[in-house]
Amino acid sequence: DVVVTQSPLSLPVTLGQPASISCRSSQSLVSSDGNTYLNWFHQRPGRSPRRLINKVSNRDSGVPDRFSGSGSGTDFTLKISRVEAEDVGTYYCMQSSHSSSFGQGTKLEIK
């Protein structure tokens, strides 16, 4: 099974400052079809998760351009260029190249 490890697990950030979350997998996420199925999600308490980024770096419709995804192989990053109040919540990476699995989640809060 692919183990996905996120860091940090807690991320206090000042409004307007950048933030970065790392996601590492126990094996390469390059799928047999050549795609890398690594997605990022944001979840607010009591709400369903919302996908922000699909296949490493593609922003979903309606997602602000302050969110960006990058990486390859086993090492991936979600960056927020300038954190806004609405960005609080928990962020998860999920791989679906080999079955599926989630990272533990990173809780972003405003300092």
Add this chain to the structure above:
Amino acid sequence: EVQLVESGGGLVKPGESLRLSCAASGFTFKEAWMSWVRQAPGKGLEWVGLIAGNSSGGTTDYAAPVKGRFTISRDDSQNTLSLQMNSLKSEDTAVYYCLTTGGGLWGQGKLVTVSS
């Protein structure tokens, strides 16, 4: 409207069974790969399993903790996804979400509580 709406859920005793359903609308369901994900109270997201789309043979895959106890099925004529949960344990207590396998569309979630 593109949406997934779960039904079912509730309180059951350990060892009992429960079935969740997920009604899909607004997209071509029969070709969609669909998944179930759960979230125990105060915990992170955990993938439960998936079912392939019609043209991929509808094959299934499950996470180790539920393999042999949970079954995912689909009725493409009714645009419905199901999760049959047998031999439930207290550790299966969670909100269960249906979603398209890439995570682009999620249902609202249904709470399943397993307790004596």
